[in-house]
Amino acid sequence: MKKPLLALLVLVAVVVAGWAWWQGRAGTGDKALVLHGNVDIRQISLAFDGSGRITELRANEGDSVKAGSVVGVLDTRTLQLQAEQAQAQIEVQQQSLLKLHNGARPQEVSQARSRLVAAQADALRAGQDLARLQDIAANTQGRAVSAQDLERAQSSLKVAQAQVAERQEALRLVELGPRKEEVGGAEAQLKASRAQLALLQHQVAQGELKAPADAVVRSRLLEPGDMATPQRPVFALALAQPKWVRVYVSETDLGRVKPGMPARVSTDSHPDQPITGTVGYISSVAEFTPKSVQTEELRTSLVYEVRVQVEDGANRLRLGQPATVRLAAGE
Numbered sequence: 001m002k003k004p005l006l007a008l009l010v011l012v013a014v015v016v017a018g019w020a021w022w023q024g025r026a027g028t029g030d031k032a033l034v035l036h037g038n039v040d041i042r043q044i045s046l047a048f049d050g051s052g053r054i055t056e057l058r059a060n061e062g063d064s065v066k067a068g069s070v071v072g073v074l075d076t077r078t079l080q081l082q083a084e085q086a087q088a089q090i091e092v093q094q095q096s097l098l099k100l101h102n103g104a105r106p107q108e109v110s111q112a113r114s115r116l117v118a119a120q121a122d123a124l125r126a127g128q129d130l131a132r133l134q135d136i137a138a139n140t141q142g143r144a145v146s147a148q149d150l151e152r153a154q155s156s157l158k159v160a161q162a163q164v165a166e167r168q169e170a171l172r173l174v175e176l177g178p179r180k181e182e183v184g185g186a187e188a189q190l191k192a193s194r195a196q197l198a199l200l201q202h203q204v205a206q207g208e209l210k211a212p213a214d215a216v217v218r219s220r221l222l223e224p225g226d227m228a229t230p231q232r233p234v235f236a237l238a239l240a241q242p243k244w245v246r247v248y249v250s251e252t253d254l255g256r257v258k259p260g261m262p263a264r265v266s267t268d269s270h271p272d273q274p275i276t277g278t279v280g281y282i283s284s285v286a287e288f289t290p291k292s293v294q295t296e297e298l299r300t301s302l303v304y305e306v307r308v309q310v311e312d313g314a315n316r317l318r319l320g321q322p323a324t325v326r327l328a329a330g331e
Contacts, residue, residue: 033256033327035306037247039317044215045233048074049206054224059235061220065211072209072234079207083200090197093190100178100186112174116167123160130157214240218319238319243312244280245323248303257282257327263308264326270316277310279327 052074059071130153137145215237222234245265249257257279264274283305308325310317317323 033249033253035247035249035325035327037245037308037323037325039243039319039321039323040246040307041243041317041319042239043218043319044212044235044237044239046071046209046211046235046237047230047233048072048209048228049230050074050203051227051229052076052207054222054226054228054234057220057222057224057234059217059220061217063217064240065215065217065237067211067213069211070208071211071217072228074207074209074228076204076207079200079204083197083204086193086197086200090190090193093186093193097183097186097190100183109171109174112167112171116164116171119160119163119167123157123164126153126157126160129153209234211237213237216240240315241312242309243317244307244309245277245325247306247308247325249306250303251286254282254304257306261327265308265310265317266324266326267317267321273316274326275310275312275317277308277325279306280309281305281307 054072055075056073057071058069058073059065065071130150133145133150133153137150217235218238219236220234221236222228222232228234259279259282261279263277263279265277266272266274286302286304
């Protein structure tokens, strides 16, 4: 009786141990999805906005640069001289515009009035001379004054009267000041000169090449003395953020991966220091597995691209570095 009872107890113990092992495996191993991929980083081809000769480069391969830091300088001496010339021209135009706004000086108005008084006096004298000659001609029946003298006196009076009218109009124009069209034209010309100066100053500022974001210099493509253009990159930069690991999921496991799912990323250089991340982009189009991706399935099988965003504060991940991604995926 003892042997059958002992055998039954052993059988129960084996069944219980097997059930516990199966539950443990189902609770951990079956739900953990392990994927293999490579680190991907955004890159920038950094070039000057303008053209010119490079005078200075302040970064080398491997240097870390901060957003807004100057990494290169162009020769902008010609543009600076043009900007100074434009500034001087603006000052001249400002004085001309100020003169138009202020109008004529009191001395100029007085001068115009004095000229009018002199013209009126000349007209008065010419009229008196003509009247005197006419009286003499009338008293002498035209014998004491010739017809030519009378015509000359009449012409002199007309000229004097015309000068009076001219001096009156001149005084009126001085008192009225410049026309609105003249003031508007001067203001428009000044505005155009200021715009030209702003353009030159902008071109001078473009002589400094600044890093658009925190990054690491991957390549230095030009050197001081080279001619730079907007089409010729000077540096190739690798951005510090964002970073992600590009992995591929088979169709059978695609339903276990969701956007925002937490992930742990480890590399061969730091296997015991995983980096946390989250699932971001999940491709909606199947493709053949890239040859550089290591999977346990056939390389000709269709897979879906998944990008796992990571926060690499210690800056351990490098572009193209192999990485292992573990997702606590559910069924």
